[in-house]
Amino acid sequence: MTRLDRLTPALLTAPSALVYAGALLVPLAGVLALSLHGFDFQDGILPGWNLANYRDLLTDPLFGEALARTFRIAALTTLICLLIGVPEAWIIHRMDPRWRGPMLLIVVGPLLVSVVVRNFGWMVLLGTNGLVNQAMTALHMPGAPFRLMFTELAVVIGLVHVMVPLVVLSVWASLGRLDPVLERAAISLGAGRFTIFTRIVLPNVMPGVLAGALMVFCLSASAFATPAMLGGKRLKVVSSMTYNEFLNTLNWPLGAALATVLMAAILLATLLWTRLVEKRALRRLGEVARGGPA
Amino acid sequence: MSRNGPLALAFHALFLAFILAPLLVVIAVSFTGQGYLALPFEGLSLRWWRAIGENPRFLESFWYSVRLGVTAATLSALIAVPAALAIARWRFPGRGTLVAILASPLMIPHVVLGVALLRFFSGFGLSGSFAGLVAAHIIVITPYMLRLVGAGLSGLDPRIERAAESLGADRFTVFRRVTLPLIAPGLAGGWILAFVTSFDELTVSLFLASPAANPLPVQLFNYIDQMTDPLVASVSAALILVTALVLLVLDRFYPIDRLLTGERRA
Numbered sequence: 001m002t003r004l005d006r007l008t009p010a011l012l013t014a015p016s017a018l019v020y021a022g023a024l025l026v027p028l029a030g031v032l033a034l035s036l037h038g039f040d041f042q043d044g045i046l047p048g049w050n051l052a053n054y055r056d057l058l059t060d061p062l063f064g065e066a067l068a069r070t071f072r073i074a075a076l077t078t079l080i081c082l083l084i085g086v087p088e089a090w091i092i093h094r095m096d097p098r099w100r101g102p103m104l105l106i107v108v109g110p111l112l113v114s115v116v117v118r119n120f121g122w123m124v125l126l127g128t129n130g131l132v133n134q135a136m137t138a139l140h141m142p143g144a145p146f147r148l149m150f151t152e153l154a155v156v157i158g159l160v161h162v163m164v165p166l167v168v169l170s171v172w173a174s175l176g177r178l179d180p181v182l183e184r185a186a187i188s189l190g191a192g193r194f195t196i197f198t199r200i201v202l203p204n205v206m207p208g209v210l211a212g213a214l215m216v217f218c219l220s221a222s223a224f225a226t227p228a229m230l231g232g233k234r235l236k237v238v239s240s241m242t243y244n245e246f247l248n249t250l251n252w253p254l255g256a257a258l259a260t261v262l263m264a265a266i267l268l269a270t271l272l273w274t275r276l277v278e279k280r281a282l283r284r285l286g287e288v289a290r291g292g293p294a
Numbered sequence: 295m296s297r298n299g300p301l302a303l304a305f306h307a308l309f310l311a312f313i314l315a316p317l318l319v320v321i322a323v324s325f326t327g328q329g330y331l332a333l334p335f336e337g338l339s340l341r342w343w344r345a346i347g348e349n350p351r352f353l354e355s356f357w358y359s360v361r362l363g364v365t366a367a368t369l370s371a372l373i374a375v376p377a378a379l380a381i382a383r384w385r386f387p388g389r390g391t392l393v394a395i396l397a398s399p400l401m402i403p404h405v406v407l408g409v410a411l412l413r414f415f416s417g418f419g420l421s422g423s424f425a426g427l428v429a430a431h432i433i434v435i436t437p438y439m440l441r442l443v444g445a446g447l448s449g450l451d452p453r454i455e456r457a458a459e460s461l462g463a464d465r466f467t468v469f470r471r472v473t474l475p476l477i478a479p480g481l482a483g484g485w486i487l488a489f490v491t492s493f494d495e496l497t498v499s500l501f502l503a504s505p506a507a508n509p510l511p512v513q514l515f516n517y518i519d520q521m522t523d524p525l526v527a528s529v530s531a532a533l534i535l536v537t538a539l540v541l542l543v544l545d546r547f548y549p550i551d552r553l554l555t556g557e558r559r560a
Binding site (some may be wrong): 012019023025026031047049084088092095101102104106109116118122130134165173193222224230239253260269 | 315372
């Protein structure tokens with residue numbers, strides 16, 4: 001191996017490493033540093049270093065409320081996405097190949113439409129005079145019309161619409177790797193449809209389900225557009241609070257502290273999920289597959 | 295033959311209705327003849343579609359987003375292809391860390407990214423500029439580019455490259471004449487996905503936009519924040535129809551599930 005050969009990987013990765021260092025790593029470090037400064041409406045960002053911003057956040061009931069709301073919405077969105085996304089992937093997988101392509105296109109295609117456009121569609125649907133309320137009034141639902149816009153329910157509906165294709169896609173990819181022989185073997189042994197789904201299919205696609213769930217949770221917890229458009233100005237989540245501090249209140253150090261907390265919370269959730277849930281679930285499934293205790 | 299029972303098909307129909315409802319409603323309401331948003335409405339009309347042409351700000355933002363997406367996706371390809379090659383073909387110290395860092399923008403909240411870049415770029419006068427938005431979008435889209443180019447490379451038999459080398463081709467000729475043509479589908483898929491992601495990106499752009507640098511999603515978001523009239527519907531409907539058209543053409547060459555998962559079908 002010549003010297004040039006050893007240098008090749010360094011040369012090949014240099015451009016991307018430089019761009020990432022300059023436009024990602026240094027700016028992120030800058031946010032952390034900024035969050036440790038004080039702020040004054042007259043003097044701007046103060047030179048001293050302290051943890052005052054974090055102390056302010058911890059004692060601010062509004063922040064606690066927003067943090068709880070952020071993770072409540074993310075958890076609910078993830079749960080609903082799994083409950084409807086996993087069966088949908090399975091249904092599409094079992095369709096006639098002629099239909100599979102077009103159906104997948106319809107389900108996954110909206111991923112390529114801007115989130116602003118999709119949220120706007122829900123604004124039209126969920127308004128007080130929107131189609132959903134008109135339908136419920138026509139059906140003589142007690143209490144209709146409901147206030148749907150600017151509620152957590154509206155945010156969850158909007159987020160599920162944005163995220164569920166990701167779950168379908170993730171499970172669909174795992175289903176593609178599923179050996180069809182397994183299913184036929186189960187049928188020949190007398191298993192019913194439901195048994196096949198819960199005992200054969202689900203364990204095999206579990207890695208895809210868990211990966212999809214983590215992705216949806218992280219994206220929902222950090223989402224900005226949907227909570228801002230469907231939740232309105234009063235229903236704050238951590239990301240819209242951050243946006244507010246940076247572009248309206250202009251208290252950048254406090255905004256930086258908010259961003260740092262959001263990032264740390266999501267990293268922590270990811271770590272916990274991969275360490276506790278994924279490992280345990282996959283180990284348990286391994287035992288099931290080997291015929292151990294279920 | 296479908297192996298789904300009636301219950302499964304009913305579920306599927308409801309699922310499709312849920313996915314399509316907000317998009318169809320936007321398209322329907324864009325044909326209203328009235329001056330405000332309401333469904334059902336009286337009188338079909340194209341007046342709000344004509345209004346797109348009379349409101350240059352949406353058209354300007356559209357072309358701005360196209361230029362931004364093309365520039366960012368192309369520059370992203372230029373840094374992602376060498377990186378993907380190094381990762382696929384060499385074992386070197388720090389390789390695992392590099393892979394993790396290059397994929398990390400997928401896990402970083404876009405609000406955090408926007409905040410970081412706004413703070414950093416303001417120091418150089420880059421916030422509110424085309425260059426600043428391009429740099430931000432490169433960070434957002436490069437993970438997708440790497441995934442598709444990487445999938446293309448991992449499906450490539452390295453013996454083909456070695457054969458070319460044994461026939462006397464130098465490194466660069468091997469790359470240009472053998473590797474690049476063979477990863478072209480992955481590269482094209484990555485470029486398209488990167489372009490679409492950039493074209494739709496809202497959150498990071500919101501922090502870096504200015505009246506002179508105003509991508510379409512930002513323009514639309516700020517407009518809806520002020521008022522919701524049927525013009526929003528016709529602009530949104532136009533975007534949906536363009537996306538649907540692109541999708542139908544794209545699907546002929548590159549199945550969408552492969553585009554979005556970066557997986558090679560067995």
